[in-house]
Amino acid sequence: xxxxxxxxxxxxxxxxxxxxxxxxxxxxxxxxxxxxxxxxxxxxxxxxxxxxxxxxxxxxxxxxxxxxxxxxxxxxxxxxxxxxxxxxxxxxxxxxxxxxxxxxxxxxxxxxxx
Amino acid sequence: xxxxxxxxxxxxxxxxxxxxxxxxxxxxxxxxxxxxxxxxxxxxxxxxxxxxxxxxxxxxxxxxxxxxxxxxxxxxxxxxxxxxxxxxxxxxxxxxxxxxxxxxxxxxxxxxxxx
Numbered sequence: 343x344x345x346x347x348x349x350x351x352x353x354x355x356x357x358x359x360x361x362x363x364x365x366x367x368x369x370x371x372x373x374x375x376x377x378x379x380x381x382x383x384x385x386x387x388x389x390x391x392x393x394x395x396x397x398x399x400x401x402x403x404x405x406x407x408x409x410x411x412x413x414x415x416x417x418x419x420x421x422x423x424x425x426x427x428x429x430x431x432x433x434x435x436x437x438x439x440x441x442x443x444x445x446x447x448x449x450x451x452x453x454x455x456x
Numbered sequence: 457x458x459x460x461x462x463x464x465x466x467x468x469x470x471x472x473x474x475x476x477x478x479x480x481x482x483x484x485x486x487x488x489x490x491x492x493x494x495x496x497x498x499x500x501x502x503x504x505x506x507x508x509x510x511x512x513x514x515x516x517x518x519x520x521x522x523x524x525x526x527x528x529x530x531x532x533x534x535x536x537x538x539x540x541x542x543x544x545x546x547x548x549x550x551x552x553x554x555x556x557x558x559x560x561x562x563x564x565x566x567x568x569x570x571x
Contacts, residue, residue: 375559384563385500385546433499444490445559447500 344368346448348434354454360422363451366415367436375435375445376409376419385433391417392439424455460549462562469537469569477532477565479521479547489530490548490559491521500546506530517541542569 347366355361367374375390389399394411402409406425411417421428431452437445461480469475481487491503504515511523521532530547547562 385561387560435500444502444505446502447492449499 346434346436346446348432348448348451350451351449352452352454354456355424357425357455358423359455360420361424361428361453361455363419363432363434363453365417365419365434365448367417367434368446369415370438371436371446372414372439373437373445374411374417375433375437376417377433377435377447378430379433379450380430388419388432421453424453426455429454460547460560460562462545462547462565464565465563466566467568469567471539471569471571472536473569475532475534475537475541475567477545477547477567479530479532479562480528481530481547481549482528483549483551485551488550489521489523490550491515491519491530491532492546492548492561493543494546494564495543503532503545537567537569539569539571541567543567 346368349364372393376388378386378388386401388401389409390397391411394414407421409419419432431450433447433450435445435447437443459482463478489506492500493503494500503519504513504521506513506523512520514520519532519534521530523530532545544564544566546564548559550559
C-alpha cells in the first residue's frame, strides 16, 4: 500500500513568495494532520482534519498559513507570503478515526525560504 | 492541555550499551502512548504503542517500553543498542476522552550510537 505522499520533497523559495505543500493521505484514513518540525521548536501540530473538516487549527502560527482539504484524498498547506522563519520540514500524516490508531507520516516537505 | 516531557535531549552511547529514554506525560485520564523514531533524513516511523493490558510493550528492532501509570511514565528501553539505532526518538500521547485522534509529541531525544 502507498503511504502518505507529500510533494514537493524539497523547495527553496525567496521571501515573499507563495508556497503550497501537498499531501495525499492513505486511502481510507479519515484523519489528516499537518506538522512542522524545526530544531528550535521540535514537532508542532499545525492543524488537523476529520472527514475533510478542519477540527483544530490552533497550531497554525499566523494568518499567512492556511490549509484546505477539498476531498478525502488531498490536502494543501499554503504559506503566503513566506518568510525565512518558515523554513522547516512540514510533515503530513493520516490515521483512521478510532482513538489510538497509529498515525502514519509522510516523508516530509523540506522548505527553505531565503 | 496535555504535555509530554522527554528529559534527555541528547544521548551518546557506545554500541552494545543499554538504553533508557525517559518520557513523562501530564494527564490523569486514559491515554494511549507511542514511541516514534526518525532516522536521519527520514520521516517518523512507529516503534511501539500502548493501548491497554500488559504495561510492558515490545516493539520493532528490540525496543520495549513500560507504562507506569502511577508515575505517568512511558520509558523506552533497549538492552543493547546498535550503530543503526542512531536517530531521534519521540514520545507521544493521545488522550482518549472526547474522541478524536490527536497526538501530542515530546521534544524528542537525539540518540547517537558510537562504534
